Amino acid sequence: MNKGDQTNTEEVEVRDQKFIVEYIPKEQIAPAFGYAMQKENKAFVREDLPLSIKRFVRSHELYHLQDQPNRGGWIWSEVRANLIPGLRDPIGLIETIIATLTKERLRFYLDRFKKGCYKTAYM
Numbered sequence: 001m002n003k004g005d006q007t008n009t010e011e012v013e014v015r016d017q018k019f020i021v022e023y024i025p026k027e028q029i030a031p032a033f034g035y036a037m038q039k040e041n042k043a044f045v046r047e048d049l050p051l052s053i054k055r056f057v058r059s060h061e062l063y064h065l066q067d068q069p070n071r072g073g074w075i076w077s078e079v080r081a082n083l084i085p086g087l088r089d090p091i092g093l094i095e096t097i098i099a100t101l102t103k104e105r106l107r108f109y110l111d112r113f114k115k116g117c118y119k120t121a122y123m
């Protein structure tokens with residue numbers, strides 16, 4: 001049910017809801033891997049990531065779009081968006097975790113943790 005086109009965007013239909021996934025250059029969001037804009041039903045995923053990580057980040061951000069973001073706070077929304085897609089794609093989850101074990105990525109998460117970033121769901 002996915003429809004790709006030349007503009008690096010993909011339309012995804014999940015349970016009668018339509019979402020847009022846009023693949024964007026690393027420079028635009030690094031060290032983040034992706035983010036979701038719930039109001040717009042749109043997710044962004046870095047195009048440079050290895051396939052298994054890109055696939056997992058895509059599932060993660062699509063999960064955010066279907067989730068109730070403030071249920072249990074942003075940390076729980078992250079836990080859900082990792083665990084539930086992770087059950088279907090454990091390899092993708094593990095590879096994404098390994099790719100996150102860099103100073104730059106860990107600092108990014110620590111910073112988010114301090115600021116309590118929940119308005120935009122970054123990964």
Ligand SMILES: [Zn+2]
Nearest residue numbers: 081121122123
């Ligand atoms: Zn997330």
